[in-house]
Amino acid sequence: MAALAVIGKKFRLFSACVLMAPVVLAGCSHLQAKSSFEEADNLFRSGRYQDSLHKYEQIVQNYPDRGDAALFEMGIINSNPKNDHQDLDKSLECFQKIIKNYPGSSYRQDSEMMMFYINNVPIKDRMIAKGQREIDALQRDVSGKGSEIITLQRKIRELEQQLVAFAIKHRTVDKVVIDKKDRQLMVFSRGEVLKTYRIALGGDPIGPKERFDDDKTPEGAYLIDSRNMNSKYHLSLHISYPNESDRRRARKLGVSPGGDIMIHGLKKGLSWVGEAHREVDWTKGCIAVTDEEIEEIAKLVPNGTPVVINP
Numbered sequence: 001m002a003a004l005a006v007i008g009k010k011f012r013l014f015s016a017c018v019l020m021a022p023v024v025l026a027g028c029s030h031l032q033a034k035s036s037f038e039e040a041d042n043l044f045r046s047g048r049y050q051d052s053l054h055k056y057e058q059i060v061q062n063y064p065d066r067g068d069a070a071l072f073e074m075g076i077i078n079s080n081p082k083n084d085h086q087d088l089d090k091s092l093e094c095f096q097k098i099i100k101n102y103p104g105s106s107y108r109q110d111s112e113m114m115m116f117y118i119n120n121v122p123i124k125d126r127m128i129a130k131g132q133r134e135i136d137a138l139q140r141d142v143s144g145k146g147s148e149i150i151t152l153q154r155k156i157r158e159l160e161q162q163l164v165a166f167a168i169k170h171r172t173v174d175k176v177v178i179d180k181k182d183r184q185l186m187v188f189s190r191g192e193v194l195k196t197y198r199i200a201l202g203g204d205p206i207g208p209k210e211r212f213d214d215d216k217t218p219e220g221a222y223l224i225d226s227r228n229m230n231s232k233y234h235l236s237l238h239i240s241y242p243n244e245s246d247r248r249r250a251r252k253l254g255v256s257p258g259g260d261i262m263i264h265g266l267k268k269g270l271s272w273v274g275e276a277h278r279e280v281d282w283t284k285g286c287i288a289v290t291d292e293e294i295e296e297i298a299k300l301v302p303n304g305t306p307v308v309i310n311p
Contacts (some may be wrong), residue, residue, distance in 0.1 A: 033063040040073065049083045068102040071095075072111060076269060079118055088118050109203065110267060113282035120279060160195070167194055168299045175306040176224070176263075178287055180205055180217060183278065185263070185287060187300055194300070197293050200278050202285035208311075209241065209285055210249060212258035217285050220245060222307045224263075227298060234265030234291045235298060239307055262286045265294035 036059050043052035056077075059070040075094035078087045095111035095118075102108070167173055172189045178199070179186070185197045201217040202209075208219040218241045226238040242250065242257040250257035264286055266277055271291045282288070289297065 033059065033066050036063070037066075037069070040070075044073070044077060047082075049077050049080070050085060053077055068098045068105040068107050071098050072107040075111065075114060079114065080272070082272075092118055109282065109284070110270075113277075113280055116280045116282075117273065117276055163189075163194060164296065164300065171302060173300050173302070173305060175308060176301060178217075178307065178309045180219070180309065180311055185289065185297075187297065195296075197289050197297070198275075198278050200283060200288040201281045202283050203281055205281050208249075209246070209258065209261070210253060211255035213284070214258070215284055217283075217287060217309065218242070218246065218261055219309050219311050222309065224301055224303055224305045224307060226303060228262075231262070231264060233262070233267050233286075233288075234271065235294055236262040236264035236286075237294075237298060237301060238262055239287075239309075258285070260286075263294065263297065264288060265291040 036055065040052050040055035040059065043049075043055060053074055056070040056074045060067045063070075071094045075091045075098075077083060078091035078094065080086065092115060095115045098105055098107050098111045105111075167187075167189045173194070174188045174191060177186045177188065178184070180201055183199050183201065185199045187194045187197075203215040205217055207216060209216040218239070220241075220243055222243060223240045224237050225240040228236045228238070239261045241259060241261040246257050264283075265271075266273060266288065270277075274290055277288060277290070
């Protein structure tokens, strides 16, 4: 009987080990994937772009459940203008694989935005070249006035900077007005427009936000009620959506009104896109500006500032 008891105890111990093995292995796999991502990111940050790409390729092969994240990073590296081996075709291929192979990926919308941007690079280059030719012609025509124009532009910038600095110091901002149709965010100080910023909106911008995950930017009267200085979108100012009117509309429709509407910068790692982000409405319903602009807006606009969002 004692021998049978020992055998039974050993069998139970063996069974427990067998049951626990997948959990332990899954935990190890997660840690290994995290370590691989950190190694690839460190290579990217040190400018070793090709080594970083090779590491991300290994991640796609070894950890297919994290393949969308690795492919997105590969797309960013291949499109980075600092990469001497920049390859926009390979970048597009990475983003296309995310859309095709990972339909539920959180990287899908950012991939679509990047594809739009990359596909428009040649068009923008031609427009810039044409614009530069026109500027050159105008500069030749007004060569005698060139220095005066530059001086005037500098004075205008200096005056604008002084007004912004005064508003920051004395907290004179009255409200923020967002015009969805014109894609503008205006900061008002003492009843006058202090500064205007061009913006991008939610992916389905026409009409007010009605429900969770409809990609619409709200319309109505709100407040800046908090801010996140460590946001994944550089930094962000939270808007007090939904208000009571939004909640009533959602109740009538039998849906959740959603939330987490922000004025924010670009996603971390994409600051180099800069003003080009405005070429497409790419957010989940938020209002997006460049990283430099959100830093300035955050200094100008304290919590409690009214925000009016017009259609």
